[in-house]
Amino acid sequence: MDKSEKFVSTVASFVGLVAKVLPDDVVAKLAELRAAEEVPMAKAVYDCMFENMNLAVKLSRPLCQDTGVIQYFLRVGTHFPLIDELEPLLLKATEIATEKAPLRHNAVETFKEKNTGTNTGKKVPYIEYELVPNSDKLEADVYMAGGGCSLPGRAAVLMPSAGYEGIAKFVADTLVEFGVNACPPLVVGVGVGTCVASSAKLAKRASLRKVGSRNPDPLVARMEEDLENALNGIAIGPQGLSGSASVLCVNIENMARHPSALGVGVAFGCWAHRRGTIVFDADMNYTVLSHKEAAL
């Protein structure tokens, strides 16, 4: 097998795995919330989630019928051998995974408003690149963006006078108004930026950071913790039925801003947060970072 083939077949298998098995950090957090849950109906929902995760592995089926739009977030070394071909290779891998897993056909061409029937379309799979100088490796996050959890995402630019209080209110309002139907407990990614695009992008990045990780800046980490506690205080519970918690985590990513603009974005992930991280070296040997004991 040449490098391209090895890469494509590994990514295809990995996408299939991500559809069927949640990453370790998400499973651990769900187990923690399940153990702490006191409301009987909420307990029943957590039990159902765990039974579902077990059955999905046993029967080798995607754990939710909505396998989302496939998205890749790449940190690619400028010397990575396949850097020039990543787009067609990831398209190929997505097609194979769609067939094999199988994944639902979730690509509808806009304006034509027609389902392509292949799970791929214009800019789908969705790919974002970050270049890593002096590296020959590729680190990739795969994410399945389901409809239910994509719906509540929002971004806005606030007057700086709204302050960080305004940011917290924006996130809490969005969670209560739209997040309830996105299959909570939710991953909450918040971006603090300078315009709609930068804030939304940071929010998405934040939602892909590990559950339980903290922003290295202690000020930001403090707000993550405080906002997380506040949102859990609303206790929307699993499926928004009410319960003992609301979220799996609050992760915040930030950047400098224009003195007159305070951007905020919020991106949600559902309890079935299908995210995986895999690293390739220059010979296309891989290491899976998100799922221990993952055999592809």
Add this chain to the structure above:
Amino acid sequence: MKKVLTTPITSADVEDLRIGDVIYITGTVVTCRDTGHKRRVLSGIVPHTPLEGGAVFHAGPIVRKTDSGWQMVSVGPTTSMRMEKFEKEFIELTGVKVIIGKGGMGEKTVRACVENKAVHCVFPGGSAVVAAAEVEEITDAEWLDLGMPEAFWVLKVKEFGPLIVSIDTKGNNLFENNKKVFAERKEKALEELYPKLNFMKY
């Protein structure tokens, strides 16, 4: 102890259920969503499967054709609110006792549940494999002309659930109640949070 209702379900079976109760169903459940509701209510076309005392599941399944019939691969709840427009008439016309879906439903459905002694329940979203495994057999398929997700699938189920009652026969509506409770809790949580967010310099 699991509370299991067996179809045909009677008014007495559901009368004392209250929002937040967890139940399971054994017997027959049919899937019906947007177009199916519209067809039943507006066109007067009646499926030959009797629905009196039955349960309707707002879901568009993934089904595989086999030599002997059909196999359920994956079936998960879809947002019930999309059926709000026709659910009241659907309940009145068919005599279903349990409506199953995701999220809450509105005022019209609540009235129908009170007047006809029926309940709306939530099946946990994202648990499509559990739901599929609780389907023992697909006994019939009607309205296949509407396509796989919209067709009227007749499912033989065993202890199908958990189903969390979200609208009961007394007119209580879990999601409506929650909306108010969450809004209040949110205000309180934010009031307590604001003093900690004094990052702005002045």
